[in-house]
Structure formats: C-alpha cells, structure tokens
Amino acid sequence: MTALSTATDAGLVARCRDGDDDAWEELVRRFSRYVLAIAQQAYRLSPADAEDVFQEVFARTYERLGDLRNDEAVRPWIAQLTRRLCIDRIRAGTREAADPEALEAGVDDSLDQLDEALSVQEAMLAMPDNCRDILDRFFRRDESYAVIGTALGLPSGTIASRISRCLGKLRDQLEGREHARPPS
Numbered sequence: 001m002t003a004l005s006t007a008t009d010a011g012l013v014a015r016c017r018d019g020d021d022d023a024w025e026e027l028v029r030r031f032s033r034y035v036l037a038i039a040q041q042a043y044r045l046s047p048a049d050a051e052d053v054f055q056e057v058f059a060r061t062y063e064r065l066g067d068l069r070n071d072e073a074v075r076p077w078i079a080q081l082t083r084r085l086c087i088d089r090i091r092a093g094t095r096e097a098a099d100p101e102a103l104e105a106g107v108d109d110s111l112d113q114l115d116e117a118l119s120v121q122e123a124m125l126a127m128p129d130n131c132r133d134i135l136d137r138f139f140r141r142d143e144s145y146a147v148i149g150t151a152l153g154l155p156s157g158t159i160a161s162r163i164s165r166c167l168g169k170l171r172d173q174l175e176g177r178e179h180a181r182p183p184s
Helices: 009-017 021-042 047-067 071-090 098-105 107-125 129-140 144-152 154-182
Strands: none
Touching: 009 021, 009 047, 009 071, 009 107, 021 047, 021 071, 021 107, 047 071, 071 107, 107 129, 107 154, 129 154, 144 154
C-alpha cells in the first residue's frame, strides 16, 4: 500500500494543489467508482452518459480544486458536482423541461448508500491484511467457513470467531471515522 493510498482526503487535496501528479491520480482513483456509481446507480444514466459525466466531473474538479473551502469536504463536493452534471445530462436528453424535484426523488437514499459503501471500503483498507482478507472472502466472495478455512489453513470452526473479531475492528474503525469527520 502506498503512502498516497492511505492519505486523508484533505492531505490528498493539499498535495494536488501543490501540483503533485501522483496525488491527482490517487484522487481520481479514490473517487472514480463513487462518481460512476452516482451516475449509473442513483441517476440511471447509460454507460456512455455516465462516462461523459465522469470526464466532466474530474475536468471541473481539476480546474476548481482551488475553490474548495474545506479540504475535508472533497467527497461531498465531488458528489454535488456529479449530481448537478447528471441532472444537466438528463435535462439535455429530454425535450420537455425536467422537474428537478422529480429527478432528485430517491437519489438521496442512493447517495447515502454509496457514501456508506465508500466509508466501509476506506475502513477496510485501514484494516490489517488478515482481517481484510477474511472479511472479503466471507462477505464479498460469499465463501463458506470451510472454504475460507481451507484457503487460510485454519479449522473452519475458527473462522466464525475471526470474522466476529474482525467485524469488531471494522466497527471501531468506522466509528472512529464518524467521530473524526467534520460536518460538511
């Protein structure tokens, strides 16, 4: 894991402002799935339209990063920019004027779910490798205790207690993020 991948959002933004190309690549990597998920899952844009929105979001982010008042608020700032561009894309595709309130119906719930998923992903990256591996195998890959035990060379009866301990660590990690995160 590189130092940039563990940098805070604010640290990454500061490095981007200083002209660090590697930091910019990490910023795009960190938020690319988030932007695409908003466009495709929350706004149901086609893959081509979602890609256009993606390109525009990061072009504007690059141009306007200096306008961001709070470096810690980069995620909600990118989300809001993505939302505006998705609505613009939808409006451009319809002959009749779209109702912005109708477009927003249900999007807030989708964004909350995406934010939560991104928080879990970030917390997982901060977990020890053994916890990250066992939780990934159980929850994402849907492997059984026996399959995980065989892969890790552990008795399958041990897997449940390891998953429980790792979930406790993940919960602590997530609760620590919630308390540390300033209001946006």
